[in-house]
Amino acid sequence: xxxxxxxxxxxHLKRNEIPSFNRxxxxxxxxKNLDVLHFHPKVTFLVGENGMGKSTLLEAIAVALGxxxxxxxLNFNFSTYDSHSPLGDYLKLIKGMNxxxxxxxxxxxxxxxxxxxxxxxxxEIIGPRIIDSYGGVSLHEQSHGxxxxxxxLHRFGGNGIYILDEPEAALSPLRQMSMLTxxxxxVQDNSQFIIATHSPIIMAYPDAKIFEFTNTGITESKLEETxxxxxxxxxxxxxxxxxxxxxxx
Numbered sequence: 001x002x003x004x005x006x007x008x009x010x011x012h013l014k015r016n017e018i019p020s021f022n023r024x025x026x027x028x029x030x031x032k033n034l035d036v037l038h039f040h041p042k043v044t045f046l047v048g049e050n051g052m053g054k055s056t057l058l059e060a061i062a063v064a065l066g067x068x069x070x071x072x073x074l075n076f077n078f079s080t081y082d083s084h085s086p087l088g089d090y091l092k093l094i095k096g097m098n099x100x101x102x103x104x105x106x107x108x109x110x111x112x113x114x115x116x117x118x119x120x121x122x123x124e125i126i127g128p129r130i131i132d133s134y135g136g137v138s139l140h141e142q143s144h145g146x147x148x149x150x151x152x153l154h155r156f157g158g159n160g161i162y163i164l165d166e167p168e169a170a171l172s173p174l175r176q177m178s179m180l181t182x183x184x185x186x187v188q189d190n191s192q193f194i195i196a197t198h199s200p201i202i203m204a205y206p207d208a209k210i211f212e213f214t215n216t217g218i219t220e221s222k223l224e225e226t227x228x229x230x231x232x233x234x235x236x237x238x239x240x241x242x243x244x245x246x247x248x249x
Contacts, residue, residue: 006041007100007161007192011061012092025060025085028053033217039194040209041096042187046196047203047226048213054196055165056085059107061194062163063088067105072117073155074103100192102160106151108169116140144170152182158189168199176201200229 013034018026025031030053046054059069066074069084118130119138131138135154139147148170156162168176176199183193183205197203203210204223212221223229235242 006039006096007098008039008061008065008093008194009096010036010038010094011064012036012094014090014092017090025053025056025087026090028056029215029217030054030057030213031087037211037218039192040207041192043183043193043195043205043208045203045205045208045210046194046213047198047210047221047228049227052213052215054213055107056087058163058165058194058196059084060087060091061093062105064091064093065103065105065161065163067103067163071105071107073105100160102157102191103162104151104156104160105163105165106148106167107165108148108167145172145175149175149178152179156182156186156191158186158191160186161192162186162194164193164195164197166196166198168197168202173201180205198228200226200232203228 013031013036015035021027021032034057046058048054063069063084118134119140121130129136133155135150137150139150142150148167152167167179171179179202187193195202200223203226210221210223210226211218212226
């Protein structure tokens with residue numbers, strides 16, 4: 001049941017086809033030391049410091065699944081700036097027996113471009129508006145956080161695979177907690193999530209698999225073992241001492 005219930009079981013790096021492990025993105029530790037990565041059937045988190053390659057690998061997974069590099073559903077094919085890496089061409093996807101009915105690649109850095117493309121398409125298409133499936137209000141007429149959450153709430157329909165890149169970038173801590181509720185609702189509706197995040201709140205989703213990206217590669221961790229959790233806990237356990245070390249001249 002474990003294997004049948006998930007849409008994406010694992011990825012394998014086609015190591016024998018890599019042109020060189022000395023060039024980007026193949027020189028990244030998360031790629032250089034990658035063989036296979038097995039995903040949780042419900043929620044998998046990719047966490048780590050900036051520059052460790054988690055967003056690069058997440059983008060490659062999304063592209064290999066057929067998503068537009070800048071985000072959106074499988075039907076989006078716009079391009080404002082072609083900057084994605086070729087890593088997706090070197091991934092072998094192992095899928096489950098069932099096919100998702102829905103899917104979305106949401107990335108914070110290019111969500112503005114997705115919102116703009118929706119408006120362009122709605123001006124050209126005769127018939128039901130695309131924006132109606134996002135709540136009916138222009139994503140550009142909402143704050144970044146409101147637009148993000150409207151997408152979670154209205155566009156994600158369930159029985160789907162959802163690839164999220166740093167969704168917390170636009171969300172307050174309270175909204176991040178609300179996002180956990182929405183993720184749970186969609187998981188209950190047979191959905192699978194793969195999420196790159198820095199947020200200990202979001203990565204606290206129970207029974208999730210957490211992969212931590214470091215200079216030595218990728219290791220599976222528990223929430224309390226991640227550097228993000230340890231640093232946040234250390235800060236709030238003794239805020240004054242931490243501030244003294246950070247600000248003392």
